[in-house]
Structure formats: structure tokens, C-alpha cells
Amino acid sequence: NDCYSQSYPQLYEPGQRSLYFSKGAFIKCALHSCYSSLVLFFVPYAAVRDSVSTDGHDIADHQSFALLTQTCLTVTVCVQLGLDLSYWTAVNHLFVWGSLGMYFLVTFTMQSDGLHRLYASSFPFVGTAHNSLDQVTVWLTVLLTAVLCVLPVVVHRFLFMQLNPTINDKAQPPPPRRRARIRRSSTRCSGYAFSYAYGYGDLVTSKRFLRRPVPLRSAGSTPAGRSAAFRPAGRSAGYSPSGQ
Amino acid sequence: MMASSYNIKEEDGHHSGSSGPGGNAVRTKKPDNTAFKQQRLPAWQPIITAGTVLPAFFIIGLIFIPIGIGLYVTSNNIKEFEIDYTGIDISSPCFNCSQSYSWNTTTSCTCSIPFSLDQPFESNVFMYYGLSNFYQNHRRYVKSRDDSQLNGNLDSLKAPSKECEPYRINENMPIAPCGAIANSMFNDTLDLFYIDPNGTRTPIPLMKTGIAWWTDKHVKFRNPGGSSSNLTAVFYGTTKPLSWPKPVYELDTDPENNGFVNEDLIVWMRTAALPTFRKLYRIIQKKNSLTPTLPRGNYTLDIVYNYPVRSFDGRKRMILSTISWMGGKNPFLGIAYISVGSVCFFLGVVLLFIHHKYGNRNNSSDIPN
Numbered sequence: 303n304d305c306y307s308q309s310y311p312q313l314y315e316p317g318q319r320s321l322y323f324s325k326g327a328f329i330k331c332a333l334h335s336c337y338s339s340l341v342l343f344f345v346p347y348a349a350v351r352d353s354v355s356t357d358g359h360d361i362a363d364h365q366s367f368a369l370l371t372q373t374c375l376t377v378t379v380c381v382q383l384g385l386d387l388s389y390w391t392a393v394n395h396l397f398v399w400g401s402l403g404m405y406f407l408v409t410f411t412m413q414s415d416g417l418h419r420l421y422a423s424s425f426p427f428v429g430t431a432h433n434s435l436d437q438v439t440v441w442l443t444v445l446l447t448a449v450l451c452v453l454p455v456v457v458h459r460f461l462f463m464q465l466n467p468t469i470n471d472k473a474q475p476p477p478p479r480r481r482a483r484i485r486r487s488s489t490r491c492s493g494y495a496f497s498y499a500y501g502y503g504d505l506v507t508s509k510r511f512l513r514r515p516v517p518l519r520s521a522g523s524t525p526a527g528r529s530a531a532f533r534p535a536g537r538s539a540g541y542s543p544s545g546q
Numbered sequence: 547m548m549a550s551s552y553n554i555k556e557e558d559g560h561h562s563g564s565s566g567p568g569g570n571a572v573r574t575k576k577p578d579n580t581a582f583k584q585q586r587l588p589a590w591q592p593i594i595t596a597g598t599v600l601p602a603f604f605i606i607g608l609i610f611i612p613i614g615i616g617l618y619v620t621s622n623n624i625k626e627f628e629i630d631y632t633g634i635d636i637s638s639p640c641f642n643c644s645q646s647y648s649w650n651t652t653t654s655c656t657c658s659i660p661f662s663l664d665q666p667f668e669s670n671v672f673m674y675y676g677l678s679n680f681y682q683n684h685r686r687y688v689k690s691r692d693d694s695q696l697n698g699n700l701d702s703l704k705a706p707s708k709e710c711e712p713y714r715i716n717e718n719m720p721i722a723p724c725g726a727i728a729n730s731m732f733n734d735t736l737d738l739f740y741i742d743p744n745g746t747r748t749p750i751p752l753m754k755t756g757i758a759w760w761t762d763k764h765v766k767f768r769n770p771g772g773s774s775s776n777l778t779a780v781f782y783g784t785t786k787p788l789s790w791p792k793p794v795y796e797l798d799t800d801p802e803n804n805g806f807v808n809e810d811l812i813v814w815m816r817t818a819a820l821p822t823f824r825k826l827y828r829i830i831q832k833k834n835s836l837t838p839t840l841p842r843g844n845y846t847l848d849i850v851y852n853y854p855v856r857s858f859d860g861r862k863r864m865i866l867s868t869i870s871w872m873g874g875k876n877p878f879l880g881i882a883y884i885s886v887g888s889v890c891f892f893l894g895v896v897l898l899f900i901h902h903k904y905g906n907r908n909n910s911s912d913i914p915n
Contacts, residue, residue, distance in 0.1 A: 356871060387592070
């Protein structure tokens, strides 16, 4: 938000340096897309090849295979979208879960008996959703595909955050409730004595504790309700001098 | 949306055109100070930190591995038996039958292949025919059908859709059912016989209904003129597909399984997605819980060999299989789940090590102001 952008002007640097819009970014995106496409086709292919449903009927037919691949794709996209959303407000919840629900609603409607009776040639997929989406293997395939597509992204982001954090990763808004519980005064001296991390040399030389502006608390920046982010302090147990 | 809010609430000034140039109200374009418009809605912020990612990896690993083991064990317990009866080898009993290439042979060729089952098959046994190198997913082939004709529409019966070309009209009469899919219907006949230890051949009863989807048999495919009608009269004025030996109203003596609702036709018309596929042919019902459906021993497969596949290098085979809660025999899902679960767990350990070694160091170097 605006207060945050004023206190951390370095956040504008990646944009000025075109860090997110470079050939490297494109190539990474293209590689991720290639990998996801291969997973989204070959995992359903291998799962239904030479297989049948629980009552012996067809599950590897053209329409069921198309529906399975489509479902895998929609669920994977929604999961990936959920990872990329920075803020989960009520609107976001509505649109993400609503998209998924809308997909199933439209699929079942288009493949219902009623529409087929009206226009037989236009709705040839009658019965496909009903017959294939009640198979356990279909849902297990969807889950496997979603996990396989999203896992490399999470690993990549986590690794880079640990080993080479960008400016955005460092400038995260602090979860207020946890810090508020930490008592400062009583553990000040003992905290320093038993500190297992680096000392306060960099703190002193950076003069941050002298003139740190009070962070403005506008309601938009703090996550109300539970906070999913836990920032390990990295310093000693109690004392957090910068007020974060 | 912003204009309508101006009409309702005038807290930020008059909407344009109200007071004229002499008005002294300040016109501002500020949006309302509501949480929705100022983007201050309560939000949950997912941040990828060690506290969320590492437990997630371990949980995924711990969930996937048992699922994978369950799937793999179940798949291994499914019994399956396959015979290729194309007759490529000169030593195969069906070699002579396989030499004829054309679709118009009137004399049918029979061959008989003996086989033996090492393990008894319990519960319902499903008999499939499998074809290889047969591309039922070719686009022109998939479109070559008329769904409204197969749905019993009388207009489409006499005037099939253009998609069925060139299998639409024959000798000035419409073909029923039209299209390339129906024309290439599988027409081999397979029979199973059990050879007793003392040599008697007992035929195994094969059920030919219940092999198609319920929605296909009762919704998608309907006979023209309703269910209880004289099919020969209804189909008068149409002709059989070019490669069929008999017309569609003579497919079966059972009136419930005759005409367009014949289950073999329905199963064939559900085009397969892959070039190697299997389609349900017959069901061998279980007798009781004590005797196995197919006991261990010698069997014979009698084939009426009508369907030529040598011209496109295809293969034909017969498959006997039991079924479980996960369907047919397919070890891929089990192996995939075990691998992904193990990789997740291993990645969790590696990332935990990396986080422990390198993560704390970076967290303490915050952005200097």
C-alpha cells in the first residue's frame, strides 16, 4: 500500500531494472508451461490407458479422456492461481471457488440428459460427466496432476527465498499479533546474553534503532484474522529492537 | 458503478451538471471511503515461509505414499489374461484366416486357440476385445456419425447428416446407421469353452447386455418409432452399412438389444481416445461365492474371424480381466503416487536442511532504511 511504498522505496527497483519482464523471465515461464502441458496430458494418458471403470465399462474413450484432461487443467489452474494471489479477500474467494464450481456446473449441465433430448447433435457428451467423475481413479489423477504441476513452482520459490531473497521477500509486513506478545523489557539483557545468532553490530552501525519512523497502521495493510506467515526471528528470543 | 454511487450519496460533492457554473460545491472524483472501494477488505495473506511449506511437503509425502501402496497392491491383485489372435505367425491357428484382406468376404473363417489359466478368476469376469494401431480418435472419423439419427429421429433416419459422407447414401437409399464409425464396427465372434480334465467341452455362458453405459443405452441411442415397434418396418427405405453382413434390425433376436440400441453397436460407437484400446465384449457372471467363475485349467477360444486388421498393421486380442474398486489393472497410478510421495518427502528433508543452514542468515539482514 502507499505507506509501505514510502517506507521501502527499494521496492521500486525491480520494476526499474525490468527484473520481471526480461528474456530470462520469459524463458522460465515458457519452460514452466511446457512442463505443465506435458504433465497435464501424459498423466491422464497413462492413468486411463488400458484401464476400465469400476463396473467394467469404458473409461478411456474420447469423451471421458477429454473431460478428465479438462478437469485436471481447471483444478491445476485454480491451485496455481491460489498460490499467486497475494491477498485472499472475500472477493477472491468468491471468484476462485466460484470458477471451479462454475466449471462443474456447466459441465454437468452441458452433459445432462435434458439438453441432449432437445438438441441431440449439439450435445453429444451426454452421460460422460456422470459416468467418469464418480471414479476414484479419476479424482486421484486430478490430485496427482495438480500436485505435480504446482510442486516445482513452490520448491523454486522457496529455494530462492531462502538462498537469494529478493526485495519483495524481505519487505513483508510483519505479523503484528505475534510480535505484540513478545515482552521486551524483561528479556532485554538476558536475550543478548543468550543470543545464538549474530550480534547487534550491524544494528548499531546502521543506526536503525535511532531514527526509525513509526509504521503507520492503516487497516488495509495488516492481515486481520489469523496470519499465515511466521517469520522466524533470527535474532535472540525476545528482544526485537526495530519494532517489527 | 461510481456514477451510481454519486447519485445515491452526495457526500463528496454534487454530481456533474447539478448546480451549474454558479454552484459553489466542490466537485471531487474521490471514490467512497468504504472498505471495498479503498481495497481495505479483511484479507488473508499466504506467504511462502518455512513454517507452511515444509509441513505441507511432509504431509503430502505421508498421504501420497500409503495411497500409492494401496493402489499398487490392488492393481497387482487384479487378474488379467490376454491372447493376441491376429494370426501373424504361421504357427498361429488363425494364420489362414488373417490372410484375407478385403471387407466383403461372405464366407466367414473360424479358428480356435487353446489356452490355460494358472489362477482361478473370482467374481465377475469381464471379456474385452482389444485393437492396436486403430486410430478411432482420427478427427474425420470421430465426426463421421449422426447422433440425431441414432437418437431415433425419423427425419434424420431418412436424411442423414452430411458429416457421414461418404457413408451416407448407398444406391439412393440412406444408410442406417450412417458414418465411418458404424461402418467399421467390430464383427468377430468370440466364444469360450472350458476343457474338463476328462476332455469335455463346456461352453461358458457370456452375457451380452449390461456392457454399455446406462445413459448411452437409454438416452443417447433410441430406436426410431419408439421402443416397441416392428423394426423391420421402421427401417424400411434404408440400407445397411457397406461393410455389414446384416442390417441393423437383425443384430440380435432380443428386441431390447436390436436396432440402434444393440449394446455391441453402442460400445463400438463410443470412440476410443487412444490407438490401442479395449472394449467390453461380454460379461461372465459369477456363479456363487464358493466356486470361482473361471477355475484353473484349460480353455479354448473359438473365433469367427471376420474383422481384417492386417491391412493397417493392426492387432486383435482378447482380454479376460477381473475388476476392483479402482477399475482395471493399471499399476501407473500406484507407482506415480509412491514416487511423488517419496520425492515430496525427500524434498522436504532437503529444504529443511537448506532452510536451517541458509535461511536464518538471510532473515537477519533486513532492508536498511
